């Protein structure tokens with residue numbers, strides 16, 4: 102019986118019993134469920150809706166969420182080894198504008214429109230390079246084509262040598278490997294150069310505008326210099342502090358209780374507090390409670406409200422305003438949420 106797991110006088114879980122009966126993950130999940138402190142008859146609640154009421158819409162949402170979750174999990178299991186996620190973070194972590202990150206990401210996914218890609222998509226009659234007539238692919242366009250070679254020849258020799266040592270045909274693996282073997286600065290230079298070569302090729306092919314390899318190299322150098330300049334911390338003028346919101350007093354015959362919740366960085370538990378003051382701001386009383394195992398801020402905010410009501414009771418105050426800064430908790434209480442917070446509202 103569930104009631105065997107609950108200490109009725111203290112309205113808390115018998116933690117030792119829960120941990121003995123259930124495997125650790127399930128025990129943790131159970132201990133995170135807040136318990137009701139009042140006597141309420143048992144009722145059925147639908148877990149797919151915060152109010153505990155069943156609807157077709159919420160059932161559809163729940164099934165959809167489960168399906169997406171499983172698909173994501175399968176995709177990740179297929180693709181994401183730890184080396185892979187490190188490789189992607191080397192791209193997304195680059196200190197460059199997002200258009201360069203997106204260029205790199207497209208390159209990694211083999212989705213830059215090189216002739217071979219366009220040919221495969223039936224958008225070009227042939228897969229040859231529009232500049233030199235050799236078979237085109239990402240490596241040809243960006244590294245091996247004559248134009249690209251001329252630009253790389255003007256670049257940092259050491260970096261180019263390292264870059265050329267990686268011969269992987271798969272662009273993603275090639276990028277990940279070069280990101281590991283180059284310094285952050287060299288890797289950034291390589292990405293900016295790849296991007297500049299790609300842009301120069303497109304200018305030649307689609308607009309008939311020829312930019313010499315020398316000027317493309319000059320563009321890369323000045324672009325990198327600009328990037329460095331942007332990354333330098335700038336002396337900002339001190340900002341004027343925002344006006345603090347002033348306390349709104351309750352009507353004369355009411356008291357006001359401010360509630361708040363906090364979770365320590367280590368997690369594992371939460372704390373809730375409530376401070377009661379009268380209309381003129383005079384302190385009447387306060388209460389603070391540590392809640393073991395619960396670290397969901399929204400649930401804690403609701404528990405803080407429960408604590409506020411208990412405090413009001415202790416102070417014999419019956420006309421009470423409760424102020425919380427958690428919109429979701431306020432909405433949930435207003436909406437008579439039954440399920441998500443153990444029916445504490």
Ligand SMILES: [Zn+2]
Pocket residue numbers: 230231232233234235241242245246247
């Ligand atoms: Zn070519």
